[in-house]
Amino acid sequence: MFWLGFSIALWFSHMGDYRELYAHVTGYNTVPAQTDNTPCIAASGANICGRTDVIACPRSIKFGTIIEINGKAYVCEDRLARKYDSRFDISCDKNMRCPYDVAGWMAVKVFGR
Numbered sequence: 001m002f003w004l005g006f007s008i009a010l011w012f013s014h015m016g017d018y019r020e021l022y023a024h025v026t027g028y029n030t031v032p033a034q035t036d037n038t039p040c041i042a043a044s045g046a047n048i049c050g051r052t053d054v055i056a057c058p059r060s061i062k063f064g065t066i067i068e069i070n071g072k073a074y075v076c077e078d079r080l081a082r083k084y085d086s087r088f089d090i091s092c093d094k095n096m097r098c099p100y101d102v103a104g105w106m107a108v109k110v111f112g113r
Contacts (some may be wrong), residue, residue, distance in 0.1 A: 018068070018111040023071060026088045027099030032053070039064050042078040048091055056080045058110035061110060068109040069102075 011042040028041040030049050044063040048054045053080035055067050061080035067088065081087050089110055094100030 001056045016021065020107055020109050022105060023108045024087045025102060025104060025108065026084075026087055027092045028097055028101040029096060029099065030091060030093050031040055042091075044077045046077045048093075050093060051091065052095075054078060054091035056091070058085050058087070066111040068111065075088060 016038040028034045032039050040047050042048045042054065043056075046054075052078045053074050055069075055074035057065065057067065057080075059079060061067075061076050062078055067076055069076045069088070069090070074090065078089070078091065079085075080087055090098075090102045092102070
């Protein structure tokens with residue numbers, strides 16, 4: 001294990017087909033107040049409304065990459081504002097309670113790519 005710097009990870013290890021890191025995870029809703037004026041269209045161009053398997057990832061991770069957090073798989077389809085580029089942000093669609101339920105520092109598995 002070694003330090004990656006910034007807040008993206010406290011530790012990093014390469015294990016088989018995925019990298020595991022410890023990162024700050026947040027949640028967001030697909031509403032204009034938390035995104036932009038097209039909340040259903042992710043940075044990848046995908047329509048993410050109605051989906052609960054989408055995550056916004058740091059720019060160093062390619063779109064389409066599978067991310068696992070707490071045993072649940074997500075697809076990297078979106079980006080965060082540059083000032084938050086070291087975080088992962090789970091799309092909670094319209095569930096307003098979800099962002100509070102998923103936030104915190106946790107282990108994140110980044111598969112392939």
